[in-house]
Amino acid sequence: MKVVVQVKLLPSQQQAAALEATLRACNRAAGHASRVAYESGTRDRNGLQKLVYAEIKTMFGLSAQPAVRVVKKVVDAYSGLAASMKAGRLGRPSSKRYRRAVGSPIGFRPDAAQPFDDRCLSWQTDARTVSVWTVEGRMRGLRFTGSPDQLKMLAEHRKGESDLVRRAGKWFLIATCEIPDVEVYEPADFIGVDRGIVNLATTSDGINYQGRRLERYRRWQARKRAELQAKGTRSATRRLARRTQREHRHATQVNHRISKEIVSIAQRTGRGIAVEELGGIRERVRLRRDQRGALSSWPFHQLGQHLAYKARRAGVPFVEVDPAYTSQRCPRCGHTEKANRPTRDHFRCCRCGLAGPADHVAGVNVRNRARSAWVFVTAPVPAPT
Structure with a gap:
């Protein structure tokens, strides 16, 4: 690589x-x-x-x-x-x-x-x-x-x-x-990673990497950018460019830290890493006007890239799975319904009553799908008759 x-x-x-x-x-x-x-x-x-x-x-x-x-x-x-x-x-x-x-x-x-x-x-x-x-x-x-x-x-x-x-x-x-590619080992299991805005990443182990500090930092930077844009001077434009670069470096450092820790845990426990395939999410999702800025500046794609290349360097299996209904599906009974998630933070199955943090449940669903996907990927191809 x-x-x-x-x-x-x-x-x-x-x-x-x-x-x-x-x-x-x-x-x-x-x-x-x-x-x-x-x-x-x-x-x-x-x-x-x-x-x-x-x-x-x-x-x-x-x-x-x-x-x-x-x-x-x-x-x-x-x-x-x-x-x-x-x-x-x-x-x-x-x-x-x-x-x-x-x-x-x-x-x-x-x-x-x-x-x-x-x-x-x-x-x-x-x-x-x-x-x-x-x-x-x-x-x-x-x-x-x-x-x-x-x-x-x-x-x-x-x-x-x-x-x-x-x-x-x-x-x-x-x-x-x-760098020569490291041989990927056979995983004992997977760590499912659910990415979000409020919580940047939540794993199936229940580890939560909150994004509140990053979100506050970005709101503060947005206010400063608005002040500089209102001035419209040449000096303000130069300072605006420097602020944009500083914000980008800060978000990149946060993603590096999170991805490094997740890959380290997976390597130490002999497991793989699974994430949702979120390509094209901006085109698929319709948002309110006040939500567009948060989604556009959300570095979920970068976090996925960091996880992928760090896992590859460490020889950790990495898979992307279908993201459909991961936050609405019950990992115990399989019941899928929008009402299973009454609020953004909470999950409660309407059929079996399983309850817990919504992002943790989504991470468990990502892990379960990765188990099936890995078996399918590594299954031997039958010889032609």
């Missing part, structure tokens, strides 16, 4: 100036290639490279291999735009957002990330330095630092491109590592 490792660069003032000049030159070249691609309709890598390769080398001072990486970055950007259009993430063709996206060439910020391959950037992991191409020549002995786990993974599994990133005045390298 592929994992990205981020390390922090420690450049001198002169080295930082060379890195900044390199990013700006590469992104100016990418902007030029993007305009050529838009005007000519060329979207394939070989075709675009024939059109702009010589120009971006002479006009922007790039060497051969960085020029090739710039062309690849532009082609990937248009491929991503085409995928977003096909998936409907830009809305209908008549929408303002769709027309703005397709009505002009893709732009690149002056400090946008730039990918480098092993011809442009080489790692000396023992010395904790890198050698990187810049517009001022090859820069050697550029120091970097990271956590012990990151440095070990970098030394053992790094493969492929590395992205040069500048964020808030600091420099980073983001490297791709390919």
Whole structure:
């Protein structure tokens, strides 16, 4: 499996100036290639490279291999735009957002990330330095630092491109590592995980990861965003972007902590992890206006992703099950009725009287469905007669 490792660069003032000049030159070249691609309709890598390769080398001072990486970055950007259009993430063709996206060439910020391959950037992991191409020549002995786990993974599994990133005045390298897949063991049982807004995750063991603190934090951030949006100044816009990034990092950290703990429990007890398959929930569910913001900012998909990749790294079985009626079905007698859940927090079966927290009951139902799904997945295929 592929994992990205981020390390922090420690450049001198002169080295930082060379890195900044390199990013700006590469992104100016990418902007030029993007305009050529838009005007000519060329979207394939070989075709675009024939059109702009010589120009971006002479006009922007790039060497051969960085020029090739710039062309690849532009082609990937248009491929991503085409995928977003096909998936409907830009809305209908008549929408303002769709027309703005397709009505002009893709732009690149002056400090946008730039990918480098092993011809442009080489790692000396023992010395904790890198050698990187810049517009001022090859820069050697550029120091970097990271956590012990990151440095070990970098030394053992790094493969492929590395992205040069500048964020808030600091420099980073983001490297791709390919880790061998761990063999998945046969689970003794499953931990069912029910995801929600009030309770971010509730397991079939009865462990509840409440989201009240995160929800309060998000409401506070929403009020601050509204105040900044009302001002409408350039400074307010910059602060608004920083607040959005800070909120996203906070929610990501919460999901990392929850998923790490659930995977650790599953690995220690020899069980697998089961979650509901919630893809497309925003399109399937009709909400009141005051509920839309909460659902749109609810990081349930990210929590599922964290659980999936952490389970894969640990060799823990992971399955997604049908989410239909998991909060309305009685796990003891199987009776399914909307009245089984009189309130959001409580469950009481109208047939057998089983009662308990609604999210816990949903987690038990997810676990029970995972047992059946795992048997079906691992059942041997009968030989043809």
